[in-house]
Amino acid sequence: MRKLIQGRLSVFKFESFRKYKDIAHFITTKEGWVSGNKPRFTGDQEADYFGFRKELAVSCESKGTKFIFPRQTHSDRVEVVTSGTETTTIADTDALITNEPGLFICVQTADCVPILLFDPQQKVVAAIHAGWRGTVSKIAEKTIQQMTEKFGCQPTDIVAGIGPSIHMHAYEVGPEVVEAVEANFSNSPALLKPSLNEGRAYFDLWEANQTVLIESGIPEENIEVMGLCSFEHAGLFYSARRDGADTGRMVSGIRLV
Numbered sequence: 001m002r003k004l005i006q007g008r009l010s011v012f013k014f015e016s017f018r019k020y021k022d023i024a025h026f027i028t029t030k031e032g033w034v035s036g037n038k039p040r041f042t043g044d045q046e047a048d049y050f051g052f053r054k055e056l057a058v059s060c061e062s063k064g065t066k067f068i069f070p071r072q073t074h075s076d077r078v079e080v081v082t083s084g085t086e087t088t089t090i091a092d093t094d095a096l097i098t099n100e101p102g103l104f105i106c107v108q109t110a111d112c113v114p115i116l117l118f119d120p121q122q123k124v125v126a127a128i129h130a131g132w133r134g135t136v137s138k139i140a141e142k143t144i145q146q147m148t149e150k151f152g153c154q155p156t157d158i159v160a161g162i163g164p165s166i167h168m169h170a171y172e173v174g175p176e177v178v179e180a181v182e183a184n185f186s187n188s189p190a191l192l193k194p195s196l197n198e199g200r201a202y203f204d205l206w207e208a209n210q211t212v213l214i215e216s217g218i219p220e221e222n223i224e225v226m227g228l229c230s231f232e233h234a235g236l237f238y239s240a241r242r243d244g245a246d247t248g249r250m251v252s253g254i255r256l257v
Helices: 050-059 132-136 139-151 175-184 205-215
Strands: 002-006 009-013 023-028 066-070 078-080 095-098 103-109 113-119 124-130 159-162 192-194 201-203 223-225 250-256
Touching: 009 050, 023 113, 050 066, 066 095, 078 139, 095 103, 095 139, 103 113, 103 124, 113 139, 113 205, 113 250, 124 132, 124 139, 124 250, 132 175, 132 205, 139 205, 159 205, 175 192, 175 201, 205 223
Parallel strands: 066 103, 078 095, 159 223
Antiparallel strands: 002 009, 009 023, 023 250, 095 124, 103 250, 113 124, 113 159, 192 201
């Protein structure tokens, strides 16, 4: 993990991705935005996000690059996008895949888990948004399955990065989430720490998504967990749990060069 200035924006990058010259990637922070202090990248009105998308493109020095975002709904829906994709916002979707250079596929988060994937053999990238619903429905596994089925990827070749999101110590969840975790993860005791509040627990989203990636066939040594909590680092990251749902969003994006 390293932090740097890219254009006006302060961004993080995964150390494990640095050796690959055929991809570009970034994870934005709160720092550097001039269009407002609550950046958003999808919405009902283009005016709500156009300025932020423009800033992102300028800071990434990505003239001619197409930025594509899912309109996230905490689903387990995965879409493949191409240069022929007509829209830059994919409805009711939480993960994007492409094998075409020049498409910056992105997800936005403010406590949920952003996951970036790269297969250096087949030249395929993916961006995933995994809140608790996406985590328990194993959207990362479904993304890897599509990479395998549609592009011939081997999970053992894939490199993964888990970005900043809320960590276990700040993420108390209720009975609905506890039951879903117990039903979908054989290692649920390791993912849930009991709370003093009856029926509630603290949920480790990082470990849960790492579990999904490993069970999908990605070697543990190919997975980098950034290890920064969006709730705890108030100066760096937006957090819906800390600041309310209308707060800004970080962007995690990846493209083939």
